[in-house]
Amino acid sequence: MTKTLVVMGQGYVGLPLAQAASAAGYRVRGYDITDSLVAALNAGTSHVDDLSDADVATMLAQGYAATTDPGVIAEADVVVICVPTPLGDDGGPDLRAVEAATTSAAEHLAPGTVVILESTTYPGTTEDRVLPILMTSGLRLDDGFFLAFSPERVNPGFPEYGITNTPKLVGGVTPASGERAVAFYSAFVDTVVPLSGAKEAEMAKLLENTxxxxxxxxxxxxxxxxxxxxxxxxxxxxxxxxxxxxxxxxxxxxxxxxxxxxxxxxxxxxxxxxxxxxxxxxxxxxxxxxxxxxxxxxxxxxxxxxxxxxxxxxxxxxxxxxxxxxxxxxxxxxxxxxxxxxxxxxxxxxxxxxxxxxxxxxxxxxxxxxxxxxxxxxxxxxxxxxxxxxxxxxxxxxxxxxxxxxxxxxxxxxxxxxx
Missing domain, CATH: 3.40.50.720 (NAD(P)-binding Rossmann-like Domain)
Incomplete structure (x- = not known):
């Protein structure tokens, strides 16, 4: 049975992820709140440097579709959140896009869904901000849904390293959640590296960039x-x-x-x-x-x-x-x-x-x-x-x-x- 992936955010992180998962046989839905971007993607036009229009056309032929309808989350086996986290006025990350995406996920979450945050943020975000919102769905962690953090490692303009051949760090909020997230990425990433927890995965991303x-x-x-x-x-x-x-x-x-x-x-x-x-x-x-x-x-x-x-x-x-x-x-x-x-x-x-x-x-x-x-x-x-x-x-x-x-x-x- 073909599994469904919903990638929330179709920017320079989310779209390459959608491409890799589509090529691996996932039924991918690219969710984004920007109408013009969704229309362009469904017409076969790329807005990301590392993906050509031909790449998007191939994705569409493989079953990919972009949408502004969060209802597609109800069909998902896996939901990956790849939305921006700019700096806020207080010097910390502006998590409004993450919280909005998580709220949409919670409103449509189906039992057994694996939710993964890829947006870069400070350690503790997945457990302290994302988890409580998902629990408003009425489902429980490791029973109704699974939650992990996996930092994006996209390097625009350098095609020698992409989604599949760049090692993928994964930290689950719990061991069971980590195992589910590792299994997902292992379908199309050559090397998946489990870490002991979500905070460690969040900190690893910040260490790399610092x-x-x-x-x-x-x-x-x-x-x-x-x-x-x-x-x-x-x-x-x-x-x-x-x-x-x-x-x-x-x-x-x-x-x-x-x-x-x-x-x-x-x-x-x-x-x-x-x-x-x-x-x-x-x-x-x-x-x-x-x-x-x-x-x-x-x-x-x-x-x-x-x-x-x-x-x-x-x-x-x-x-x-x-x-x-x-x-x-x-x-x-x-x-x-x-x-x-x-x-x-x-x-x-x-x-x-x-x-x-x-x-x-x-x-x-x-x-x-x-x-x-x-x-x-x-x-x-x-x-x-x-x-x-x-x-x-x-x-x-x-x-x-x-x-x-x-x-x-x-x-x-x-x-x-x-x-």
Whole structure:
């Protein structure tokens, strides 16, 4: 008998999960509250970088359907919640989407359903926030329903690791719930790793992202004083990376973007402060350093113009790549936005080019991509590489620039200045 999966949230986490489960033989229903998104998916149009329209068409042929009707939950053997958890005004995660999805699940929950939360959040959310809502269904844990947490590990823009070949952590609220969740993922994930509980799985996700956040901050700070000391940080990293043990290379940049790095570690910092009454100092310091990088880049741009005898006021600054990662269209928390704001405040004439973004918004104001990249490069006082998209001929762009500021350490040449 074909089992039914309902994935709540059809974004960059939920849609790839729906794809993998569809391919494994599940009857998948993708639930989302956005009418236009559901209509597009049912018409075979993808809005996620890592899935093409052809991928969605294949899913539809396999029986997938998107819907805005929460009633489909009543048919589900498994419900996976993959909704956003942005930062709230208090610095903690905004759980309104999680609570709304869980409430919908509780209203339609059938006996025996396995419910899994994948949305990143602070430790204790699954047990303290999700479980009580599900119990309003009148069903009991491990009798009427099963509950677990499994952190998403989607890495947009890097197709070598997807749902099936990235190890999946699973922590049940109880051992019986954990076993049911492990059995579900084992149908289409190569390696499933059971953890002792939901809190451990929630914390593991935050450890992964905090590790990256802190190490990026470390190398960002080293990049700044290395420049002042006349040391090429990129050569330093290249040399250190030859050590076969005890070192993992991280690269500096104009800031950090996406959901995972600038947002997720703050969940843990918030919870530690709220619950235990003291600071998670590594995270708060890393946040301070990484958040300062757009301002530092703006200062370096001003210094380069000064060397040319020009002021930042009125200078033509062309930004290349405004997404938060290379080779995708995702702009969430991109450091290009605060950099552009700073440059505009200093009266610079800011333009941009990105092969994945036709219209960019800065403080709500739209800005169209330059129509002719070569012409824009030739007329700019400074060209700034923020994101190294593969389609960019960085060497050629640098050679044609009056001044080329490379924040990614990939360019060379007389006109090139590196972070």
């Amino acid at each position: 590790y990256r956040h802190v190490n990026i901050a470390l190398v960002n700070e080293m990049a700044r004083f290395s420049h002042d000391l006349g040391i090429d940080i990129w050569e330093v990293i290249r040399g250190a990376a030859t050590k076969p043990f005890g070192f993992q290379a991280f690269s500096p940049g104009p800031g950090v973007g996406g959901h995972c790095i600038p947002i997720d570690p703050n969940y843990l910092s918030f919870q530690v402060r709220k619950t235990l009454g003291y600071q998670f100092r590594f995270v708060e310091l890393a946040q301070e350093i990484n958040n300062s990088m757009p301002g530092y880049v703006a200062t370096r741009i001003g210094d380069l113009l000064n060397e040319q005898g020009k002021a930042l006021n009125g200078a033509k600054v062309l930004l290349l790549g405004v997404t938060y990662k290379p080779d995708i269209a995702d702009q969430r928390e991109s450091p290009a936005v605060p950099l552009a704001k700073i440059l505009r405040e200093k009266k610079a004439d800011v333009s941009f080019h990105d092969p994945y973004v036709e219209r960019w918004r800065i403080d709500g104001a739209p800005l169209d991509r330059v129509p002719d990249l070569d012409e824009a490069v030739a007329t700019a006082d400074v060209v700034v590489l923020l994101q190294n998209h593969r389609s960019y001929d960085v060497t050629g762009l640098a050679a044609r620039s009056t001044s080329f500021f490379d924040t990614r350490g990939v360019a060379a040449g007389e006109s090139t200045h590196r972070l």
